[in-house]
Amino acid sequence: MPELPEVETVCRGLRPVVTGQVIARVAVRRRDLRHPFPAGLKRHLESRRMMSITRRAKYILIHLDNGYVLVIHLGMSGRLVLYPASYKPKTHDHFILYLADGRQIVLNDARRFGLVDLVAVDDLDSHGLFSHLGPEPLSRNFSGAVLGRALAGRTAAIKQAIMDQRLVVGVGNIYASEALFQAGIDPQIPAGMLRPAQCAALAGSIKKVLQQAIKAGGSTLRDHRQATGEQGYFQHHFMVYDRAGAPCPRCSSGGCEQARIVRIIQGGRASFYCPACQK
DNA sequence: CCTTGAACCTGCGGGC
DNA sequence: TGCCCGCAGGTTCAAG
Known part of the structure; x- marks a missing residue:
């Protein structure tokens, strides 16, 4: 589903909300998408502050204050949407970040071609998801x-x-x-x-x-x-x-x-x- | 290394 | 109405 513009749009929408916020609680509602969710996902995320949100290729990168990066790919059918505290999870809502004020960042992905991973920030470039990637088309590195x-x-x-x-x-x-x-x-x-x-x-x-x-x-x-x-x-x-x-x-x-x-x-x-x- | 085709999974719309 | 088919924004893996 999402190509670069869709992923970039999601990042831009989330950025003002996410930056500086603490993840109060995490709900992991199934064990896998395209791959199993990483071990200790909840433990690494809960009580952590989100420092920034960036994009590499079609991946959303949420940088945490513990040196890890939460990596999210939306596959073909994924959505990452901010909801108010009153929102109740629906079908295919697989992964939810609850902010301190109760608002929720919900990953919904009917086809489950998406991906959630946790990578140490220093390992990003060498990680298998990123090591083979070409230049960003909107950068000066692409001509x-x-x-x-x-x-x-x-x-x-x-x-x-x-x-x-x-x-x-x-x-x-x-x-x-x-x-x-x-x-x-x-x-x-x-x-x-x-x-x-x-x-x-x-x-x-x-x-x-x-x-x-x-x-x-x-x-x-x-x-x-x-x-x-x-x-x-x-x-x-x-x-x-x-x-x-x-x-x-x-x-x-x-x-x-x-x-x-x-x-x-x-x-x-x-x-x-x-x-x-x-x- | 390159290229091609299949696989992963659910939902929707069209044709009968 | 219901069933079957084809189709959908991506990535990865095996085989040639």
């Missing part, structure tokens, strides 16, 4: 040149390549299609075939679409909620994602023949693009 180097020699389709978290993090199925549309690149061409100018355009469109989506609070297809419980709004700005059969926004605006958005399957995932203007 057309960096992308071009990462794509060199690869035969996989460019759509699948930019979703590979080793090359660049945060891009998932929605924003891969949207970024390729903005850059005018056919999602099926082999990654290593992109020319430098195309790499520059694609790096730029990845940054742009992720930033625009963050501004809109992410995209709510079904599960995504901001930390406030509010939906995201970027789904109303999709150019191609989930728009098979619709006229291409770029070709149509030219007043020429109306090309239509096409849906194809790549690596088992749906891709959307305009065959007329994405080459």
Whole structure:
């Protein structure tokens, strides 16, 4: 479900609430999600102060005052929402942090592809969850040149390549299609075939679409909620994602023949693009 | 190392 | 109404 903009939106919503607050109590309502919850999870969290909240790739990182970091991944269907003290747990509410004032940070994840872990802050970079991750797309470490180097020699389709978290993090199925549309690149061409100018355009469109989506609070297809419980709004700005059969926004605006958005399957995932203007 | 496909799990909408 | 199928924002693992 959540790609970088959705995770970033959750972090931004939680940050003013979480920072400086003490975790009074923790409820662990089942033994595992994708992996078993770490041993001693409650013990390491209860009575600890949350010092800051950050994001790496699609992971939410809550830094504690005991040198540990609470790591949360939302998988496909996860939500992390702040509720008032009166909230009663519902189905698929697996993990709850109760603040001193009674408010609750609730992790709900119907499909349970999400993950909760506890990592010593000094071990973050070397930890198996993070050691293989590529650059943050919104940082200066990511550029057309960096992308071009990462794509060199690869035969996989460019759509699948930019979703590979080793090359660049945060891009998932929605924003891969949207970024390729903005850059005018056919999602099926082999990654290593992109020319430098195309790499520059694609790096730029990845940054742009992720930033625009963050501004809109992410995209709510079904599960995504901001930390406030509010939906995201970027789904109303999709150019191609989930728009098979619709006229291409770029070709149509030219007043020429109306090309239509096409849906194809790549690596088992749906891709959307305009065959007329994405080459 | 790279690429591909399957697996993990629940819920929802469409077709019959 | 009910059942079956396909589909959904991610990651990981095995096999070629």
